Amino acid sequence: MFLLAFVSAMVLQPKAFTHPDSVDLPTIIKAYSDIVGVKAIGIPGEDSVLVLKVDSPPPGNLLANFFREHALWFGYIAANGRSFDVPGLNSKNGGAAEAARMQRDFLTRLAADSQFNALVVPAIAGYLQASGVAVRHSLLGHAKRSIPVDTAVRVATRFFYPDILTPTGILTHVCTVINAVRELPNRDLALEALAFSAIMRDLPKKDSKVEIDFAPARRLMNQLDAPGASKEVRLSRAQGMMWAMMARSTHLRELLIEESTRDRNILPFTLQ
Numbered sequence: 001m002f003l004l005a006f007v008s009a010m011v012l013q014p015k016a017f018t019h020p021d022s023v024d025l026p027t028i029i030k031a032y033s034d035i036v037g038v039k040a041i042g043i044p045g046e047d048s049v050l051v052l053k054v055d056s057p058p059p060g061n062l063l064a065n066f067f068r069e070h071a072l073w074f075g076y077i078a079a080n081g082r083s084f085d086v087p088g089l090n091s092k093n094g095g096a097a098e099a100a101r102m103q104r105d106f107l108t109r110l111a112a113d114s115q116f117n118a119l120v121v122p123a124i125a126g127y128l129q130a131s132g133v134a135v136r137h138s139l140l141g142h143a144k145r146s147i148p149v150d151t152a153v154r155v156a157t158r159f160f161y162p163d164i165l166t167p168t169g170i171l172t173h174v175c176t177v178i179n180a181v182r183e184l185p186n187r188d189l190a191l192e193a194l195a196f197s198a199i200m201r202d203l204p205k206k207d208s209k210v211e212i213d214f215a216p217a218r219r220l221m222n223q224l225d226a227p228g229a230s231k232e233v234r235l236s237r238a239q240g241m242m243w244a245m246m247a248r249s250t251h252l253r254e255l256l257i258e259e260s261t262r263d264r265n266i267l268p269f270t271l272q
Helices: 025-032 064-080 096-111 114-130 149-157 189-202 211-223 231-247 250-262
Strands: 004-007 036-041 049-055 145-147 161-166 169-173 269-271
Touching (some): 025 114, 036 096, 049 064, 049 096, 064 114, 064 189, 149 189, 149 250, 161 231, 169 231, 189 250, 211 231
Parallel strands (some): 004 049, 145 269
Antiparallel strands (some): 036 049
């Protein structure tokens, strides 16, 4: 399990980045290395915990605008799109020195990780090109594949994850790592990141589209709960109920389509 810590400072509009030549791969790697890494988080009364962090880039960073617009998408890929694990991550036996050592190792491995870079580099290159920044043509993605919107909905529903029993009912949460998306036999990380970003950008809004269907689903799920059953049975039933309800959500479907249009410059697919 990875704890993803967002330290966002995205209120100020950063100035556009200028580069005398077209942006190449080392430039992009250097830029995202300022955003993602390992950090020691202090916990009162306990040792520091080493966590995966995704921070706002420093002023003047090539990815300042990209991060401001696509932090959730990038953060999801950083947590789930790597081909390697990080031993010691989320452990309580490391302080600042250990975090610095792990940070160096992490960034070295990330820069060489073909799986992560195959997802992130074309997205960044596509965004920069659409923003008027010259990039090496070889960094841009290939022709976009087509994904049925029904497929996107089936992925998105599994982010609504009932997994916590309380004296008053079952709680549902949406999380980067603790979700049922990881159980799918064939994963599409770019699509997962789109769904996660769409849901998490929408839910906090007062006029949230998803909440229109999510709230009734939570209520019905708890109304049908049988507290006399085992924890495993209760949660299994609740998850099936939640996913069945959200799979029929027209608002979730519309949200995914809107998000795919908004993110069209960074995605390797289109929703059909």
